[in-house]
Amino acid sequence: MARSWRELPTGRVVHLHAGQDMHLHGDPDAVALAIDPLPDDAPALVTYVPRPAGAPAAVVADVLRELESAALAMFPAWLPEADGITGTGGAAVPAVRAHALRAGSATRHFAPFLAHLAERALRERARGVTAGSGTAGRAGTFPPEIRAAGLARVLCSGYRRAEAAILVRMPPDFSPSAEEVLVAACEWLAHHGGFGVWLIGPPLRSVDRIETVTAPIPEGVAALVREVEPGGGEEFPPPTLTFPPLAGSPHPGSAAERRLEAALSPCAWAAGREWNQLHASGPLSNPIRVDLIWRAERCVVEIDGPEHLSPRRLAADGQRDLRLRRDGYAVRRFTNEQVLERLGTVLAELERFLHQCRRGTFEGSLHA
Known part of the structure; x- marks a missing residue:
């Protein structure tokens, strides 16, 4: 082996x-x-x-x-x-x-x-x-x-x-x-x-x-x-x-990630975001790759393609989200279809999510 x-x-x-x-x-x-x-x-x-x-x-x-x-x-x-x-x-x-x-x-x-x-x-x-x-x-x-x-x-x-x-x-x-x-x-x-x-x-x-x-x-x-x-x-x-994403930028193979980044670029409220970064709970823990993270606000956004609907991927996502919340991060998920077809709604929800994280009032965070 x-x-x-x-x-x-x-x-x-x-x-x-x-x-x-x-x-x-x-x-x-x-x-x-x-x-x-x-x-x-x-x-x-x-x-x-x-x-x-x-x-x-x-x-x-x-x-x-x-x-x-x-x-x-x-x-x-x-x-x-x-x-x-x-x-x-x-x-x-x-x-x-x-x-x-x-x-x-x-x-x-x-x-x-x-x-x-x-x-x-x-x-x-x-x-x-x-x-x-x-x-x-x-x-x-x-x-x-x-x-x-x-x-x-x-x-x-x-x-x-x-x-x-x-x-x-x-x-x-x-x-x-x-x-x-x-x-x-x-x-x-x-x-x-x-x-x-x-x-x-x-x-x-x-x-x-x-x-x-x-x-x-x-x-x-x-x-x-x-x-x-x-x-x-x-x-x-x-x-x-x-193929894997590249740290620091939207996945080049994901139309949803690239479109969301283009929409976020002119938004002052979206400053501080990082794409495709690793998070580890401790030096001995396996890292988690997150699609989009605001470290200062301790919030994570995931953009899910259809592969995330499989039972095993859903279970793995649930474990990841639980680990992130235990580490003090709020987590919000959007689907590719939401980003590509209802971008305005996604931006409004994301702005509200970030403001809640900045105030410490997001209900999904352990710091709420």
């Missing part, structure tokens, strides 16, 4: 199970809950849900498109020298390319690929293009091998991690041929990109060359998964690729 995420292999494909307890074998919920927030000793981790494909090359192409979309959305986290460069007029494009070329010459990045990706990110940000909008994949003349290795390094740079890994959620109903196609594609990504490719979900049925490794699941997460049934089928299928 791996005692830490650092001990899990990179550069090859393994199948992860969530613990010696047979109840946890093949349970992706345990892994998903264990990596939110991303553990300090973990590589840069993204989660991929495979789509049906007839050949390994098609799977590889799909993964690279999704990784490019994530990298473009994360810009300039992986090229911090370009922070503050906006638009595409004047010296903006030459400047961002120059920063990328200099970064490439001083690091393991392939400078031409990094410059190309940085220019694309700048142009798409200027056009208001967002993650998941289907614009990724225009990779110029770079072959898949260059893109795979380059994107792995971009992920490492963006998350300040030494290595990168892809969690692949195995569908329960894959045919033997589809399983072989997917595993072959994963082996290609591990070999050419240097990724750790970690399969999660049901055990492989037809491919027998993949080692099984036990993931380091905290006991609290394991207990929750044992006690709470997963519920029925997913009413809202997960995105093809998900």
